Amino acid sequence: MDNEANKPQETAGGNQEVGNKDGLIPTPEERLEEKTIHVESTTTPSDAAINDEVQDEIDQENAEDAEDSENEKRHEIPFLDYHALSMENLVGELQRLVKNEKVQAISKHVNAIKHEFDLKFQAFLEEKKEEFIDAGGNEIDFRYNSVTKRQFNEVYKEYREKRDAYYMDLEKSLKSNLENRLAIIEELKGLVNVEEDINTTYKNFKDLQEKWRNAGPIPRNSYNDVWRTYHHHIEIFYDFLHLNRELRDLDFKHNLEEKQKLIARAEALQEEPDLGKAFRELQTLHKIWKEEVGPVAKEIREEIWDKFSAATKAMHARRQEHFAALESTYEENLVTKNKIIAGIEEISNAVGNSHKEIQNQIKQVEALREEFFQAGKVPQRVNEETWARFKDAVRGFNKKKNSFYKDLKKEQHDNLEKKRALLETAKALKDSEDLDHATPEMKRIQSEWKKIGHVPRKYSDSIWKDFKDACNHYFDRLHAQKNESQKEEITNLNLKNEILGRLKEFKLAGDKDQDLPKIKGFITEWKKVGHVPYNKRHINGKFNKIIDALFKKLDISKQESELLKYGDKIKQLANADNNERAISNERTFIKRKIDESKSEIRQLENNLQFFSNASEDNPLVKEVVNNINRHKDALATWKAKLKNLNIMENKLAKEDEEDTASSEEE
Incomplete structure (x- = not known):
């Protein structure tokens, strides 16, 4: 076989089946173990490695496309950042995929969703378990009924049932396709032994190629043998066709034109801004190159393949740059997530000691959790490690928080x-x-x-x-x-209000001898009324203020007015039930006031000495002098009160002696 015949892209008659290695469409789990067949090539080892890598990827995508019905082209299903979704949103996305998409097209999406859901639910379950234990529960008694987990299991079960049913039907179809392909090979074998017009034989050959192209996938454990057998007989037929150079050259010319068109389209993909769209187009071009376009003349096979391969390598390089940029973004995301984890650890190391403080920290941790999930993917090599550190940080905070609330x-x-x-x-x-x-x-x-x-x-x-x-x-x-x-005090208050009202209406006649007895009458009447409620005692101040104003109008000094009012106080003391004790208490009170006045006068006079060089017009000096005079007036008043008290006491004592003498004479 020549070089082009050895290349997967250059199979004679364009009838190589696109799919997995053997033609069997594997389950999602089996795809993880798939390896694409690498055939010999004249390219350099490094170029061959690049070609094999991108070819494997294209073959893998085309194999998945082959699972769809021939009239339905697989559309692009967005691959979301499932790590950023909550458990509830993951359930919702799984429901949407299972309901709206083909089951054979969503295996990667479902596996990624299940992986993220299991991680999040496990962390959630561990947190609830810690709370249960911290609250005094026994670990072996822990149970948690999660509605979200139950919903996820129900949807995932529905997916598996649909997937299993699909692959059971597919297995039947693969066996039927295998029988059809083996029958086509048998017909192909018979072409070289039939004695008929070469044009008729060539037409039958083309019909068999078309039937092969539409035969569908077969079990992959049979694919290699069937593929090799088919191409072996294709080569035999081309050797046979060599007898009719005109038909063969016409076929080679047509194939060359078609492949040049494919090369032009592949080269134009470098200008396509949508990288995903460009790669899907390249995938289609490879499928056409392999399945629909036959070989070209031997002398230009290497050249034409190298051009198509160069366009493929250019796309591969562009994708590699894209993935490198993504990897750089993942590294930046890793830095962000490490900072978030450090932030949670910092809070965990300084958990508050009050409900208000911890509630605020809970909000901070929740915000950091949300920021972590929104930060995007990290490099695969540290994905599990980063997730574990994040869980440990959150768990550490929750443990201390729960301990606080337990205490x-x-x-x-x-x-x-x-x-x-x-x-x-x-x-x-x-x-x-x-x-x-x-x-x-x-x-x-x-x-x-x-x-x-x-x-x-x-x-x-x-x-x-x-x-x-x-x-x-x-x-x-x-x-x-x-x-x-307090009823009696309220009665007294009413009486005093009545007296105060009459006093306010009182008008001086201008005759001191006539006005003074009337004023003293108000004072006597006021003194006879008992106590008023404590919060109404200010009424006494109102009364005294009016009395002082009346005395001032009568040109009676403050000391004289005080002694006039004090006269009624002495009468009350004399008429008290225990007058001796009442008088004694009053004398003690007056003497204390006399001592206080003397002390104030001495202090002020000492202070005045500090102003020895100051003028008598100095405001501070004037203020001190006025205070001294005020206290001297008060001292004189208290001394006068004490004198009147003594006179009254002597009078009472004399009356007692006379009463005693009278009793003795009787």
Whole structure:
């Protein structure tokens, strides 16, 4: 056999069957073990290696195309970045493929989807298992029912059933095709032994070539033998046809024209911007070269093949550059993913110690997880390693996070017990009549409640409601009793408001002897009224302010007005049930005020010495002098009050002596 006859592209009659090695269309699993037959070539070893590589790839694609029916051309099915999809989206994509695409065309897609789904589900399952164990569960008791996993299994089962049914039908078809091809070979053998017109024989030869071309794939374990046998008899027929050079040369000429057209189309593919489209076109050209176009004259076979081979090598080089660029992108993706893993590890090494902190970190890790899946593919050599590091980083964070919430759960249960104890105390005190003991105790447990941290969410609302109800019950009772005791103070407030109203309406007559008794009458009436509610005590200030204003209009000094008002205070002390004690307490109070005034005066006079060189007009000096004078006035007033108190006490003592003497005389 000559060189062209040895090349797969140059089979006589163009009838080499495209498919796998043997003509048997393998299952997806079998394709992984396929090896394309390499025949002898006159090209250099390096060129031959390149040619074999790209030819193998083209043969592989054409073999898959051969599985489709002759009237349906296989279309390009997008190969998504399945690594970036969630488990739910992977299930959705698998459903779409199984429903809409041919089962023999999606094996690579399905295998890639299953690989990614299994990895993601395993990581998800491990995370749930850790949470179960951290929550106190036993590893052997762990079970997890995943709706997503169940859906995936159902769709994958449907795919396998469709795939198995397809290959069962295909096997029958392959056997039938084998029988047809063997019959064609038998007819081909008989052409050289038939005594008939050469033109008729040549026509029958062409008919057999067409039948061979349309016979379909055969079992691959028979393919090599059948292919060699067919080409052996093709060569015999061409030797026989040598007797009729005119027919052979006409055939060679036609084949040359067709192959030159194929070469031109192959060379033009270098300008096609869509690399995928260009390679699919090259694949079609190879199929035509092998199956549809016969050999050319022996003297130009090597030349014509080299031209077609050169175009194929150029496309191969272009694809290699494309894959190199992809590999560079994968390396960049690896750098990105390593940074993401480092970011997750950094968070894992500094897990927070509060719910708010950890919830924020959970969001950060989720964002990094999503970024990891969107980062794209990494080089195949480190794919498993990178995925394992990513899983370990996420698992490390989850383990510490779960440990925190496990401890938090224990702490919350401890807090629950503490709050239950306080609730029992509140319930025991809510109806207590010992207000002096119960009130501070209720305030204490309220303060203690605030210091205790969170309790489990399912108990928080109910236990707080019970505690609040018990406290409100007690303090409502306390406030009701206080309101009862404040009724007298409210009555006093109303009386003082009435007196204050009359005082505001009072007009001086201009006669001191006439006005002063009336003012003193207001003071006496005011002093007779008892205490008012604590939050209304400012009414006394309003009264004194109006009284001081009236005294000022009567030209009565502040000290004199204070002593006039103090006269009523002395009368109250004298009429008190235990007047001796009341007078003693008042004297102690006045003496303390006298001492305080003297101390303030001494301090201010010492301060004044620091201004020895300052002018009397200095504002600071003036302020100190005014303060000294104010305290001296106050001191004089307190001394006068003490004097009046002593006079009243002596008067009471004298009255007591007279009462005692009178009793003795009787």
